[in-house]
Amino acid sequence: MQARRVRFIGPRKVDLETIDIESPAENEVLIETLYTCISPGTERSHYLAEENTVTRDKPGPFYPGYSNIGRIAQVGPGVDNYRVGQVVASALPHLSHAIFPARANGPQRKLASAVPAGASFSPSKALFALPDGLTADRLKECATYCFSRVALHGVRRARIELGEAVVVLGLGPIGLQCVQYARMNGGYPVIAIDPAESRRKVAKTLGMDHGFANAEELAGSGLFKPGSGPAVTIEATGLPEVIPQAFRISGRMGRVILLGSTRGETKNVNFYTDVHKKGLSVIGVHASTRPQHESVPGNWTAEDDHILILKLIASGRIQCRPLITHEFAPSKVAEAYETVCKSPEAIAVVIDWTAK
Secondary structure (H helix, E strand, O other): OEEEEEEEEEOOEEEEEEEEOOOOOOOEEEEEEEEEEEOOOHHHHHHOOOOOOHHHHOOOOEEOOOOEEEEEEEEOOOOOOOOOOOEEEEOOOOEOEEEEEOOOOOOOOOOOOOOOOOEOOOOOOOOEEOOOOOOHHHHHHHOOHHHHHHHHHHHHHHOOOOOOOEEEEOOOHHHHHHHHHHHHOOOOOEEEEOOOHHHHHHHHHOOOOEEEOOHHHHHOOOOOOOOOOOOEEEEOOOOHHHHHHHHHHOOOOOEEEEOOOOOOOOOOOOHHHHHHOOOOEEEEOOHHHOOOOOOEOOEOOHHHHHHHHHHHHHHOOOOOHHHEEEEEOHHHHHHHHHHHHHOOOOOEEEEEOOOO
């Protein structure tokens, strides 16, 4: 059969490629994608070929995406842990169909359709089964789970204690999820800074206590006494120039979580006054810093966080629907990426593979 997948063919150039898909063999399932979600951070940077991206040095082809909700369409011989019709989450790219291992430790063949050369990342070989009976809207929410995983990783590494003030810089999908997780972990007050009023409104619905357009507004609010600041500052923009601001905002002996993947160098940092003298702890949080095999307090494996997050979304314990601002059919994928780049209103953008 034939399938379609999203492909970057150069800076700011994207199309749909048609590929052939084989039938599933032993230990394989065929996944029919329902929904995927575009990352307005990492994927946008790769689309634009910014610094610290694969596409900067190697223009293409490149296959983006890593947050996929699909349905099992076929199972191969001997597969007994998945059934046809079951809905699963995976880290597959944006594509309509893919062959995927039913068990990560089972026999596997090399499959270009599952993990193509030039994929945005090396996807986890795990599938995560979702409960039966979830609505289409709830499944679209589940498509944001990879953003939620990044946010939860940052909040875990922050080790927030009950009653500690938390400031989140940047209210993209990751920053908005940080607001929810910081609140769940006992952060109080949870404060966010983002110039977009629309995003601050969304953050308010997700539990933000105070929102400001910039650091100057926060400084003039009276929330912190002169010379003090929050115990935890989470930098979720990925903008190099925001990092010095995170240092200056933080309170004495505070923790600064560098969660956004910065594209370029950060300059003009006075480490003596802004970091050293204040006794700040600066914690870099990246997927590569997760444990590979066993979760530990404050740092869980990606798989364990995936399982938890999907349960939280499916049960409604965390809200993801307010993050979804745009939906596009695969045929409109070029418009989808331009929306991510140009629209300040865009937060989470879903590709609906069920649409014609």
